[in-house]
Amino acid sequence: MVAQQFLEAATPNIFGPDTKRLQAHVWKIQCTQKLQHFIWQALTGCIAVGARLGSHGMQIDPQCIRCGMAPETVNHTLFECPPALQVWALSPIPAAPGQFPTGGLFTNMTHLFWHLPKDNRMKMYPWLIWYIWKARNDKVMSNVNWDPNEIIVKAEAESITWRNAQTRLQQIHIETFTLPPVTGDICQVDGTWKETDCRVGLGWFYFHTENMDKLMGASNLRRGISPLQTELEALIWAMQCMLRNSKLNIVFQTDCSDVVKMVSKPEEWPAFSLLLDEVNRCKRGFTFFIIMHIPRKENTKADKLARSARVLPTNVYYINSVSPVWISELF
Numbered sequence: 001m002v003a004q005q006f007l008e009a010a011t012p013n014i015f016g017p018d019t020k021r022l023q024a025h026v027w028k029i030q031c032t033q034k035l036q037h038f039i040w041q042a043l044t045g046c047i048a049v050g051a052r053l054g055s056h057g058m059q060i061d062p063q064c065i066r067c068g069m070a071p072e073t074v075n076h077t078l079f080e081c082p083p084a085l086q087v088w089a090l091s092p093i094p095a096a097p098g099q100f101p102t103g104g105l106f107t108n109m110t111h112l113f114w115h116l117p118k119d120n121r122m123k124m125y126p127w128l129i130w131y132i133w134k135a136r137n138d139k140v141m142s143n144v145n146w147d148p149n150e151i152i153v154k155a156e157a158e159s160i161t162w163r164n165a166q167t168r169l170q171q172i173h174i175e176t177f178t179l180p181p182v183t184g185d186i187c188q189v190d191g192t193w194k195e196t197d198c199r200v201g202l203g204w205f206y207f208h209t210e211n212m213d214k215l216m217g218a219s220n221l222r223r224g225i226s227p228l229q230t231e232l233e234a235l236i237w238a239m240q241c242m243l244r245n246s247k248l249n250i251v252f253q254t255d256c257s258d259v260v261k262m263v264s265k266p267e268e269w270p271a272f273s274l275l276l277d278e279v280n281r282c283k284r285g286f287t288f289f290i291i292m293h294i295p296r297k298e299n300t301k302a303d304k305l306a307r308s309a310r311v312l313p314t315n316v317y318y319i320n321s322v323s324p325v326w327i328s329e330l331f
């Protein structure tokens, strides 16, 4: 929620008609959700680079730390700083004079989104952007230098692995899980997001595997940037509710594997840093905390709670040990 407010506050002077189209396209890019969110964040100018930090009044030199030749804007970092330029020049992505790479972030993204030749190797560009960013951080924070060729090899390998995994998923359809049985306090969470609905739904279902104790929550919020944000908001709300009810030994379960990844490696998800800080803050309140991935078909209660709240025409905040009246014959 904090992240949403922050992004909304930042939007009016950044968004124009073209950026709306660019933003909408981000969610169609063939890459992981992590990279989609990172690119979205780059487009909205919400990456913490020098110029950006400087404009927030922090005591950081806005000049680029790596080259010292220009203010460290998002575009400079990802496209124009010499180490970034070198990666693009060595990569298979063709340069186009006046179009790519240029001093304009939106021009550069437009080129990558719509003007690349039809060739599978072009599909590595989201990973190139990501590793250019990681290389910048490694340099600034640990003075580690990446070889530009290493970035290209990594980006290409990961984009191929990802594409192959997509094909496999389409062929298999059913995900298979082999999980040890979990006992004790369990809290299943789910968030639901639909582009055409103005609200998102959050749901969680707590139960104890032996004593039949149960509690559930359903609520809705203004729609955020993506389904993933909603999944994370659902987890945070569930964690806060568990803490408030003194349930301090909890196995959280989600059907969104990216949420598990975000909690275990928050530094890889800068788009969600504010929400992930809140997850961490809550985590410290538990004596035992685990989050695990479960198949969708095992998360139907939290899913129904979340969906029911999303479609309600009014704000709702429901916590009870019995299911809400607006859900008929649920459980």
Ligand SMILES: [Zn+2]
Binding pocket: 064, 065, 066, 067, 068, 069, 070, 076, 080, 081, 082
């Ligand atoms: Zn630079």
